[in-house]
Amino acid sequence: MPGETTRRRGAALEADLMDAAWAELEAVGYAKLTMEGVAARAKTGKQVLYRRWSNRAELIIAAMRHRTGSIADRVPDTGTLRGDVLEVLRAGATRQRQIGPDTLHGLLAEARDVGPSFFGIMRGVLRTVVERAAERGEIPTADLPRRVLTLPADLLRHEILLRRELVTEETLVEIVDDVFLPLVARPS
Template structure:
């Protein structure tokens, strides 16, 4: 007789099954029923934790790779911190692949809005530290300015068929973001 899974062990099994199913069938064909079958449970067990497949996939992604919010870079340089954020974002987007990224963006209305604020929060922390060090005149930036690096990263990932080069990330930071935040 198999012991009944509960709590964190059950959730880890469910998220592992979701990731395996995502890799096996892709985002477009991923279903709660398929994940439940792979996890050897009922789909109601999934729906008790995640309202839809987008939320499940995001949770599986975090389970697999962690959250950037848990490791905000602090290199002592605004430029390097923003580059580290972009590198982490590019790596995550490479890991999940364009199919999943496109699927998640198509279902963005089904995702908790807090998910989209995570990178803004990370960049807010990076900018506040830079202002405290005197690298920029203020951390009080318009929301759109603050999200420019990650918005441009997402745009590049969606439109490019190649992995993003370090040069592209440096252009985003050096030619767009730093000039915007450095003006007094």
Template sequence: MPAETTRRRGAALEADLLDAAWAELKAVGYTRLTMEGVAARARTGKQVLYRRWPNRAELVVAALRHRQGGSITDQVPDTGSLREDVLAVLRLMAERQRDIGQDVVHGVLAEIGPMRAQVFEIMRDVMATLLERAAARGEIPTADVPPRIMTLPTDLVRNEIVMRSEPLTEQTMSEIVDDIFLPLVTRRA
């Protein structure tokens, strides 16, 4: 009697697709990554991928989140210190950049399209949460800071990741937090 094959559905199917996307990305790199290649690796049709992710950039972002245990919003740190919370977020960004590599970062940013606004909004929400907690603890006078100041650390790290070929250092992240960000938010009345 032949073994019965079960059809993958729901979360199990999505996990298999994201695992296949990650494996394909590591095998061929971002430049040569195709939806067809991922579909073949996942033993499915490419239409199954396109129903969930309209392009390879969004697929790669989803695969990274799957591999890393979720979005950064699922891992907002709460160390009890604004400085350490912001550094933890920046370290997570740097770790993700190291995990996927510079070529993937550049490729995804070039192709992300409409999802770009969502990515920036996520970081604004993360930073707003950190500032609200810090204000509640009395570390800063108010969490009500202009959006450009709110996202300054993440924007500067994103710039470092995109513009430089070497990995982000702890010193660079500390300078961003200590010399630029904290002076701006601690003296706002």
């Protein structure tokens, strides 16, 4: 019938919601982003958002992954531990450039509002990278303490939180060459 609107459902609705969230983020910034603003932009009620995401941090993470993908979908395999860890860190630095430091600061400040999977993804990626390196004989074992395993990502987050400027390649190389590789290369 003329004038009727088609009700969006399923994947199409979720894609529209995440596109609206990204557009709202670009328009107002993370600090001013609200579920109400995203709902208005998506031409829906905020309850539709809250059924899928319990807060704005979860929504923006979903929108970010919808827009740029997840590093878990493309774990680097350069043939060396150094190269793989550098690529993982470069992906994080690229994400910083894509979404901007203000959004990253906002998300990290609200990290406790996000499920444990937010940080678990990077741990899983680094676990895969380290297991490959152990299989190649580059390191004595892939059985690293959790804090050692996540150290490169933790140091990258530290750099992002403490500085407003973009993380440099030199910083990434220092994290890998001066801190991480000496720790994992030690005999067990």
